Amino acid sequence: MSLYRSFLWWLLLAALGALAWDLLQPDFGEVVIRWHGTTITTTVAFFLFACILLLFSLWLLWTLLRFPYNAWQAYAHKQARSRLNSGLTAFYEGRYGRAQNLLLKAAEDKQVRDLALLGARQAALAQEDYVAAAGLLEQLNQSNPTLAASNNARLLLKQGKAQQALDVMLTRPATEWSPVARGIAIEAAISLQQFDLARNWMQARGHGMSGKQQAQLQALYQRHYLAGADSADTLWQRWQELGSQGQPGEAMAEAFALRAGALGMQHSAATALIASAETRYDSGLAKALALVAQNDAALFERLRVLLAAHPDDAVLLHALGSWSRAAGNNDAAIGYWQRAIAQGGGAESWNQLGQAHAGLGQFEQAYIAENNARRVLNGEAPLPMTGVTLQQRIAAEAVSEQRNEHGIPWLPQ
Structure with missing residues (x-):
């Protein structure tokens, strides 16, 4: 690229030289300089050449004079x-x-x-x-006042001083905030439940935040917004408000389920979560459904319909186990949790399986399951369960065949 630029530069100089020669060649003109009784007569071409030579000489002299200073500066920067x-x-x-x-x-x-x-x-x-x-x-x-403010606010926020962190950020105009500084201000506003302020900053044009940072702040906003509801009506209104902005994610669904349980509206929350899952299924919704498990045959049947469409979803299988246990059917709960573990379920499924076995007086299986929960958390391989027949193991690992609208089976991914 530098060679191409050099070529263009020399081509431009050649064109200027040709243009100057074309202008001066018919008549070189005359320049008369009179100073302190001395008169100098020359042509325009020589005068221009002398001016260019003088300017070049001055530039060269200035460069030589500044050379020690520039060398020292370069050394200092290095x-x-x-x-x-x-x-x-x-x-x-x-x-x-x-x-x-x-x-x-x-x-x-x-x-x-x-x-x-x-x-x-x-x-x-x-x-x-x-x-x-x-x-x-x-x-x-x-x-750098803005950088100093954001650094100080980050430390205050880590210390739990959200109000002080927000006050520090407000000492600088929002137009000067970097994406990190804006994220700190939004997090502080969310912690103080100043949701309108946080929402305005997240939706501001030209905020410069990455998609990942926006997603994290949005999840934090949703959790605090729902967890801060002081009544069932407020919680329901906020759930509908957030739901109108898009499909609920895992953080939003979990916060909704936890707050609904605290306010005694598990049935309404379960109905809303199942309706969202039926519209567009997401494992995060199934995880939240396990938190609002209850003895309701109609809702349980709707969950079973979802399982037919997603037979290998460990989170949904875990939720069905929780609902079965809430209905008092420990045997069915054990079956669902065994299937969840076979499909990749984690420590929580092992833990619930252990509690179910303990509820049936099967203490050996309960001990192994609880031990496996700890082993999974530590990244170790789980131990085999006792008292599980080959048929039960095959049933737990089996996944019903799925076909498309033409009746052709889906190939495994």
Whole structure:
């Protein structure tokens, strides 16, 4: 690319030279310079050439005069970058004192000052030197106020001081916030249940946040928004409001189920969750349904219909086990939890299976199941269950055949 640019530059100079020759060749003109009694007469072409030569000479002289200064500046920048690199390396190695000293020296260079001051402050905090950290924050505030505000607000938020964190962020206009700073302000507003403020900041144009960051903040907003409902009517209104914005996700469904259980509206919550799952199935909805399990034959049958469409969904099988146990049918619950485990269910399914066996007086199986729950959490392979026949094992692992609208079986993914 540089070769192409050089070619264009020389081509432009050639075109300008040709144009100048075309203008001057018919008549070179005359330039008369009179100064202190001395008269100099020359042509326009020579005068222009002399002016260009003079300007070039002045540029060359200025470059030579600035060469020592530029060399010193380049050396200083190189030293600052080296100290910054060594300081950050020392910080991540846990040598916080050395990191702070190196980063303070690196902060003397304007090009890396903000990052060096930020790293030095983190090193001071790691050593619990809060006086030095406060001084470094003040220096950073003079250099980059918005970065200083977001760094201070992040620390306050981690300490549970959401109101102070929000106050710090509001000292800077929202138009100057980086995506990280905006996320900190939104999280603080959500923690304080200032949902209108948080929603406005999330929906602001040009916020610059990534899709992952938006999804995380949206899930946090939904959880707190539903968990903050002080009555069943408020909870229902907020559920419908969020549902109108799109399909409920796992965080939203779980928060709704937990708050509904606390407010005594499990039946309404279960009906709403099943209706959402029937519209567009998601494992997150099935996970929430396990939290509102109850003895309702009609709703249980609707869950069984969902299972026919998703026979290998371990989360849905786990939910059906919880509903069977809520109906007092421990044998059916054990069957569903065995199937959930066979389809990849985790520690919670093992735990519930152990409780079901204990409820039937099958203490050996209960002990093995509880032990397997701990083993799965630790990343270990579960132990085989006793008292399970080959037919029961095959039934647990079996998945009903699925066919499309033409009657052709779906191939396994």
